[in-house]
Structures are given as structure tokens and as C-alpha cells.
Amino acid sequence: MVAEIAPGLHPTRYWHALSDGRVQCDVCPRGCRLREGQRGFCFVRRRRGNAVVLTTYGRSSGFCVDPIEKKPLNHFLPGTAVLSFGTAGCNLACKFCQNWDISTSRETDTLADAASPEELAATAERLGCRSVAFTYNDPVIFLEYAVDTAIACRARGIKTVAVTAGYVCPEPRAELFAHVDAANVDLKSFNDDFYRRICSGRLAPVLETLEYVRHETTCWLEVTNLVIPGLNDSNEELDALTRWVIGHLGEDVPLHFSAFHPDYRLRDRPPTPAATLRRARAIALANGLRHAYVGNVRDPEGETTFCHACGEPLIVRDGYAIDAWRLDPTGRCPRCGAACAGVFEEHPGDWGPRRLPVRIAR
Numbered sequence: 001m002v003a004e005i006a007p008g009l010h011p012t013r014y015w016h017a018l019s020d021g022r023v024q025c026d027v028c029p030r031g032c033r034l035r036e037g038q039r040g041f042c043f044v045r046r047r048r049g050n051a052v053v054l055t056t057y058g059r060s061s062g063f064c065v066d067p068i069e070k071k072p073l074n075h076f077l078p079g080t081a082v083l084s085f086g087t088a089g090c091n092l093a094c095k096f097c098q099n100w101d102i103s104t105s106r107e108t109d110t111l112a113d114a115a116s117p118e119e120l121a122a123t124a125e126r127l128g129c130r131s132v133a134f135t136y137n138d139p140v141i142f143l144e145y146a147v148d149t150a151i152a153c154r155a156r157g158i159k160t161v162a163v164t165a166g167y168v169c170p171e172p173r174a175e176l177f178a179h180v181d182a183a184n185v186d187l188k189s190f191n192d193d194f195y196r197r198i199c200s201g202r203l204a205p206v207l208e209t210l211e212y213v214r215h216e217t218t219c220w221l222e223v224t225n226l227v228i229p230g231l232n233d234s235n236e237e238l239d240a241l242t243r244w245v246i247g248h249l250g251e252d253v254p255l256h257f258s259a260f261h262p263d264y265r266l267r268d269r270p271p272t273p274a275a276t277l278r279r280a281r282a283i284a285l286a287n288g289l290r291h292a293y294v295g296n297v298r299d300p301e302g303e304t305t306f307c308h309a310c311g312e313p314l315i316v317r318d319g320y321a322i323d324a325w326r327l328d329p330t331g332r333c334p335r336c337g338a339a340c341a342g343v344f345e346e347h348p349g350d351w352g353p354r355r356l357p358v359r360i361a362r
């Protein structure tokens with residue numbers, strides 16, 4: 001591990017010097033080119049001398065114990081508690097951001113709590129959390145803190161989860177996903193124009209990340225698509241998106257269609273009707289996806305895990321709570337014996353829908 005160079009500052013290694021005197025950050029496809037003292041688009045990576053440093057190492061906007069289903073992950077240790085945290089900043093600028101107070105923060109106003117990787121792992125263990133989640137904002141921009149935390153967690157048998165937009169370059173991508181055990185990657189749209197206009201990003205790097213995680217790592221993968229009325233909810237786009245998921249990631253990757261709520265710079269749209277999410281789920285299932293869910297609305301059928309072979313309800317949910325568990329101890333359907341893809345144990349966790357804020361800094 002590299003030594004810290006000042007409180008909150010941490011050396012990074014994904015950058016290179018340019019011939020014009022600037023230094024380019026190579027963590028994400030933005031490739032910010034920085035002069036002395038300048039910060040990147042994400043705000044948390046800054047040039048210091050002839051290098052780029054991370055300014056939020058060990059600092060957090062807060063810690064909270066959540067149900068793992070809230071990430072959302074429905075096939076990764078269901079029912080267990082996950083210690084969740086984020087830092088500040090983001091490398092995308094989604095107009096609909098549901099965590100905009102964190103993603104747009106200029107760090108000092110929101111980074112009220114602090115914890116070293118070792119303190120985080122120990123806290124997760126003490127609270128009975130099976131995993132730690134990098135969430136609320138994107139771990140890509142606090143990569144070094146996330147990776148060191150994942151290493152500390154593995155040493156204690158705690159797993160880690162990345163909730164990410166997947167907007168990252170190949171080398172840091174390989175480092176991040178070599179260390180985390182599960183990921184929920186946002187596929188915000190299947191339209192590059194949407195990524196450009198609404199998120200200030202590009203679609204292709206996200207698709208590359210999805211394929212990389214699915215095929216080149218052992219990290220468990222689920223995908224979320226936030227469905228926004230009038231922007232990415234057409235039958236054509238949902239059909240193309242779900243066909244791509246099946247064709248490139250496989251029929252076993254769970255896909256979550258999540259409801260949008262008007263927020264940040266996208267307040268002129270109505271919330272996503274539950275019927276739209278059901279339509280999206282129906283398109284995914286009709287195209288052959290085995291596990292499609294709806295999120296941010298109550299929908300007993302859309303929250304349930306069904307056996308892909310015989311239709312038996314295997315995990316029945318009510319919001320973030322598990323109402324019924326019918327997987328056998330080997331993760332198979334008790335009726336037909338078909339395996340359900342995922343990371344399961346003999347019994348589900350019993351954390352329930354609770355949300356428990358936690359203070360770690362002394």
C-alpha cells in the first residue's frame with residue numbers, strides 16, 4: 001500500500017505527463033488534462049506537483065447499514081446487511097441524479113465522517129454486515145480508497161460491492177473489479193445521444209465495462225436501468241437494451257428497471273409509472289432474460305425471483321424484506337432442480353428493510 005502524503009490526500013498511479021506540461025488523469029474516459037493545482041471534472045482528483053492525487057481518501061459523506069437488496073442486488077447474499085458509504089463528486093453529470101447533493105458536492109461540505117479501510121472492515125464485522133458497498137457516488141473516482149477497503153475487508157471475510165456507472169478506463173477497471181465481489185452497474189440508456197446530452201458521458205465505455213465484468217472477472221454482476229418517461233422508455237430502446245444484455249452478458253444477469261423521481265435538473269418529468277416498469281420487465285422476459293425486476297415501486301411479482309425453468313417463486317420479496325425463501329441449500333429450485341444464478345447461502349440473511357445510519361469517526 002502507498003503511504004498517505006497528507007491528510008485526505010493519496011497518491012494515484014493512473015495518469016501520465018503530457019508534452020505541454022499538463023498531466024492527464026487516466027482513470028476514466030474523460031481524460032482530464034490538469035495544470036498545477038487544477039481539479040478534474042470529478043472534483044476529487046487533483047494535480048499536485050507532477051502527479052494526480054485523490055483528495056477524499058478515508059473520508060465519507062456518511063455510513064449506513066442497508067439491506068443488500070437496496071443496492072440493488074437480488075442474487076447476492078439475499079437478506080444480508082451491507083455497510084454502505086460514498087464520498088463526494090462524480091465523473092458523470094446526470095441531470096436526473098438521485099444523489100446530487102453528494103455527486104455535486106465540493107467535498108468539505110459533505111465529507112463529515114472518516115474511516116480508514118481497516119476501520120471500515122472492522123466496523124462491518126462488528127455490525128454483522130456481510131459486505132461493504134461503495135455507493136451513493138461512484139467508486140471509480142475514489143478507486144484507491146475502494147481497493148484498499150476491499151483488501152482490508154477480504155482479510156476479515158467481508159465482501160465488497162461496487163455500485164457504479166461503469167465509466168472507467170481499462171487498467172483501473174481491471175484493478176477495481178479484481179478486488180470487489182459484486183457489482184451493480186448502471187446502464188442508463190442504450191442510446192449514446194442520451195449519454196451525451198443527459199449524462200455528459202458516452203455509452204461505449206459502459207458497455208465495455210459490463211462485458212469485462214461479466215466475462216473477465218469472478219465479480220457477481222447485476223444491471224440497473226433507471227427508466228425516465230419520454231427519455232429512455234420507448235419499446236424500441238427497451239427491446240434493444242434487453243437484447244444486448246442477453247446477447248452480450250447472458251440470460252442469467254439480473255436486470256433491474258428502476259423508477260425515476262423528478263430531481264436535480266430533471267424536474268419537468270413525471271415519476272415513472274409502475275406500468276412502464278412492468279412493460280420494461282415484460283419486454284426483457286419476452287426476449288429471454290431470466291431475471292428482470294422492478295425497483296422503487298411496490299410490485300410483488302416484479303420483486304420476486306422466479307425459477308427460470310418451471311416458474312416456481314423462489315425468493316418472494318416485499319420491498320427490501322424477504323417474505324419467503326424456497327431455494328434449496330445448493331441454490332436450486334426445490335420443484336424442478338434448476339440452478340438459480342447468484343451467490344447464495346443455505347439460508348437468507350435476516351436484516352430486513354431497516355436502514356441504520358452509523359458514525360465511525362472518533
Ligand code: SF4
Nearest residue numbers: 025028031032040042
Ligand atoms: S477520474 Fe476524475 S480527474 Fe480522472 S479523468 Fe475522470 S473525471 Fe477526470
